[in-house]
Amino acid sequence: MDCAVNLSNDSAIRHMKNKPIKISKIIKLTNLTAAILATTLLWPSFTMGKEPSQTVGEEQPPTQDYIRTTVNNYFIPDVDVIRMDNNKLSLINALDDGRPVMMNFIFASCSAICPMLSHTFMQVQKKLGKESQNVHLVSISIDPENDTPAVLQAYAKKFQAGSQWDFYTGKLESSVAIQKAFNVYRGDKMNHSSVILMRAKPGKPWFRLEGFASPQAVMDEYRTMLENSK
Amino acid sequence: MYREFCITRQSSWLFLFICLVFSTVINAKSNSNNNDLIELGRRIYVEGILPSGKSLQGTRAKSVQVEGDAAACETCHRRSGMGSLEGNIVVPPITGRFLFATDDNRPIALVDPRAPKNVTRAHAPYNEKSFGKALLNGLSVSGRNMNALMPQYALNNKEIKALMAYLHSLSAELSPGITDDKVHFATIVTPDVDPKQSDVMLKMINAAFSQRNAAQENYSGRMRMPLDLIPRTLRNWDLKVWELKGTPDTWNAQLEENYRREPVFAVISGLSNTTWTPFHKFCEQQKLPCMLPSINLPPQQTSFYSLYYSGGLELETKVLAKHLRDLGAKSPKRLVQIYRDNESGHAASHALTEALRDSGIQVIDRLLAGQSLDDTNEALKDLSNEDTVMLWLDPSDLSAVGKAATKLAASAIYASGIFVKDDFSAISKEWLSRLHVVYPYELGDKRQKNVSTLVKWLKTWNLPLVNDRFQSEVFFNLLFLTDLFSQMLDNLYRDYMIERAEDMLSLGSNVSVYPHLSLSRGQRFASKGAYIARFDENGNLAAESEWIVP
Incomplete structure (x- = not known):
């Protein structure tokens, strides 16, 4: 439901392999008809189990690396999360601390998608250099019963997470509520998808990168987002 | 001429012999080279x-x-x-x-x-x-x-x-336990198990196997679901019961003998009130999937081939320790745990002592020698209202202790959900109302909803509902096995089965007594928490805490 509501106000761009479409070419959907059209076109790819499978290592047509949409607002649920240092805090406070946020959803025993997302964050962190101190990297576990703070600490260490990169766990119901709010809930952790969300500050739109955005693409999107939020 | 012929004949034998030796050496070298190459590939x-x-x-x-x-x-x-x-x-x-x-x-x-x-x-x-x-x-x-x-x-x-x-x-041959027309399974029963309980489990497995085999025999290429479109070899399921005898130190030899007589593809379910370590080790040694037995003492050292519903008694100790630690300033100063001198009692009390190490809570162990008033009074002596009590006791012992505990001054009294087995009939209402139960299962309506499919299935097969805990575990396992095999098609490799189980366990409908079951790569305990529960005024056990995951 969140997806339908949010996307109705969205603009969407698609980055084809090595052919990013310039922002100026973004189709602006402003009227109701266009909104319905956008929702109709985008909805199937956000529905559980309806996504066409991509095959690693077998023949397939060239695919886009990622799709960016902007979402005016996600309704952040008022739930508590537990940071990997065992501190309990509200998700709203964790996200609204004034810093730009980059967020993904992972679980520690995931073998394919999450390591890719985490490696991407690791390299974005490097690329940001000193600036990384001003950005809040957030990874939320979608398998919180297994991903205890201790498990997340070990995971963070593996990906050389700096002090600005926080991993969160909590109750299973809280994790599901957060996933639903950000439209990444697919019914089960094994159905999860690769999404990076970023926002310049509270009240500003979220950039949603769906697919495999390279560290450089994430950096470029981040710069664009900061520029747009001025 | 004859001599010449003899020399020629001798020479040709010699030549043949040299060739044979040479080719054996070459073959051995080539095999060894190939094995070396495979090992290099394995490391990559x-x-x-x-x-x-x-x-x-x-x-x-x-x-x-x-x-x-x-x-x-x-x-x-x-x-x-x-x-x-x-x-x-x-x-x-x-x-x-x-x-x-x-x-x-x-x-x-x-x-x-x-x-x-x-x-x-x-x-x-x-x-x-x-x-x-x-x-x-x-x-x-x-x-x-x-x-x-x-x-x-x-x-x-x-x-x-x-x-x-x-x-x-890699996965070049079908795993042992697969023949042209059969998949062989085993289940395990240890000597301490009540024969009535094992009889119920075996009847359930046999009923499910005959249901599945009959459906397969009637298959005839009909399509009931899209998966049926995919060709596969039709193999019936066959069950062997490995009933162990004697003491645990003799079990490995018995298992090896059973396995030597007829290798199985996997061990499914199983019942035991005692150590499961010999089976855990055997399954790892034979690379044999050991799927979700109904037991209370799974080894905590996990391995690839054994999957469990939960950490059993050790999980209860971790949940209780977390619950007590999280009370903060209200944490008790002293916890007295009372248990019987048997394997489960010692395992639980030892694990709780470990779980409370460095918590600031002093742990006192007391053995319950018997059910006489002297024995129960001895176990409960000198307890003050500052103490917390944990009772690792079965319903009969719990009832006996309850009779001596009318004036027990402890601040909180906990009991083990695994030990009490949902059998509260012999325990007085007053005593029940004082107990907090560490309970690693679902409660109330959600539990009824989960097990409703089991209840219907048992009726269809005219089988008794004796205990929904272990019966729902067996039932879940049978349904899950059916799902696994329908998706594995003819790729019957044991490692693949474990990997599919890791990925699929949370995807099917939950017909078990657990709130939710989930595994993933390397995870071996499917349910990971417990409630602290209490009896309400209607005599029903209800959660007084959230689901606690230690």
């Missing part, structure tokens, strides 16, 4: 270590570097080489049977169970050149780009050959 595939000893390095999406075990093929393609499915990303099988298959020997695997017709696609067989291209340039044998998740590696010819040799050897 499993450990991400190159023959030079350096770490394997790869690049995903031309931008993300991965190294060592993170770059190893096994990370995504798994130990069996049969691949996996994550989100909408299909990681295909890459064993030799799939990669190098031609039209006349092409196997089929289901790559996305959500779309039952989504099976492995035909492609030209890879050879050394095209395999190298796939690894180095990310191009499939058809010349298409592979998914961004597939790393590109800088491997030399020797390393490529080694990987090919390993993939040829």
Whole structure:
């Protein structure tokens, strides 16, 4: 439901392999008809189990690396999360601390998608250099019963997470509520998808990168987002 | 002339002998070379270590570097080489049977169970050149780009050959326990189990097996669901009961004898009130899947081939310890635990002592010698209202202690959900109302909803409902096994079965007494928490805490 509501106000761009479409070419959907059209076109790819499978290592047509949409607002649920240092805090406070946020959803025993997302964050962190101190990297576990703070600490260490990169766990119901709010809930952790969300500050739109955005693409999107939020 | 003939004949024998020795030496050397190559390939595939000893390095999406075990093929393609499915990303099988298959020997695997017709696609067989291209340039044998998740590696010819040799050897034969027309399973019963309980379990498994085998015999190519479109060998399921005798130190020999007589593909369910370690070790040693037994003392040291519903009594101790620690300033100063001098009693009390180490809570152990008033008074003596009590006792002992505890001054009294087995009939209402139960199962309506399918199924088969805990565990296991086999098709490899179980366990309907069950790579306990529960005014056990995951 969140997806339908949010996307109705969205603009969407698609980055084809090595052919990013310039922002100026973004189709602006402003009227109701266009909104319905956008929702109709985008909805199937956000529905559980309806996504066409991509095959690693077998023949397939060239695919886009990622799709960016902007979402005016996600309704952040008022739930508590537990940071990997065992501190309990509200998700709203964790996200609204004034810093730009980059967020993904992972679980520690995931073998394919999450390591890719985490490696991407690791390299974005490097690329940001000193600036990384001003950005809040957030990874939320979608398998919180297994991903205890201790498990997340070990995971963070593996990906050389700096002090600005926080991993969160909590109750299973809280994790599901957060996933639903950000439209990444697919019914089960094994159905999860690769999404990076970023926002310049509270009240500003979220950039949603769906697919495999390279560290450089994430950096470029981040710069664009900061520029747009001025 | 004759002499000449003799010399010639002698020479030819000598020549033949030399040839034989020579070819044996060459063969042995070639086998040894091939084994060496396979081992080099295994290290690349499993450990991400190159023959030079350096770490394997790869690049995903031309931008993300991965190294060592993170770059190893096994990370995504798994130990069996049969691949996996994550989100909408299909990681295909890459064993030799799939990669190098031609039209006349092409196997089929289901790559996305959500779309039952989504099976492995035909492609030209890879050879050394095209395999190298796939690894180095990310191009499939058809010349298409592979998914961004597939790393590109800088491997030399020797390393490529080694990987090919390993993939040829990987999941090359069906696992033991599979014959042309049967899949053989075993279940385990230890001597301490009540024969009535094991009888119920065996009747349930036999009923499910005959239901499944009958459905298969009537299959005749009819299509009931899209999965039926995919051809497979029809094999009946066969159950062997491994009933152990004597003491645990003799069990391994009995297991080996049973297994030698008839190897099985997997052990399913099983009942025991005592140690499970001998079976855990045996399954690991034989690389034999040991699927979800109904037990209370699973080894906490996990391994690849044994899956469990929960951590059993040890999970209860961790939950109680977390609950008591989280009370903060209200944490008790002293906890007195009362237990019987038996394996479960010692295991639980020892684990709780460990779980409360460094908590500031002093733990006192007391053995309950018997059910006489003297025994129970002895166990309860000198307790003050500052103390917390944990009772690792079965319903009969709990009732006896209750009779002596009318004036017990303890601040809180806890009991073990596993020990009490939902049998509260002999315990007085007053005593029940004082107990907090550490309860690793679902409660109330949700529990009834979960087990409703089991209840209907038992009725259909005219089987009794004796205890919904272990019966729902057996039932869940049987349904899960059916799902696993329908998706594995003819790829009956034990490692693949464990990998599919890891990925699939949380996807089916939950017909168990647990709130939810979930596994993943390396996870071996499917349910991970417990409630602290109390009896309400209607005499029903209800949660007084959230689901606590230690």
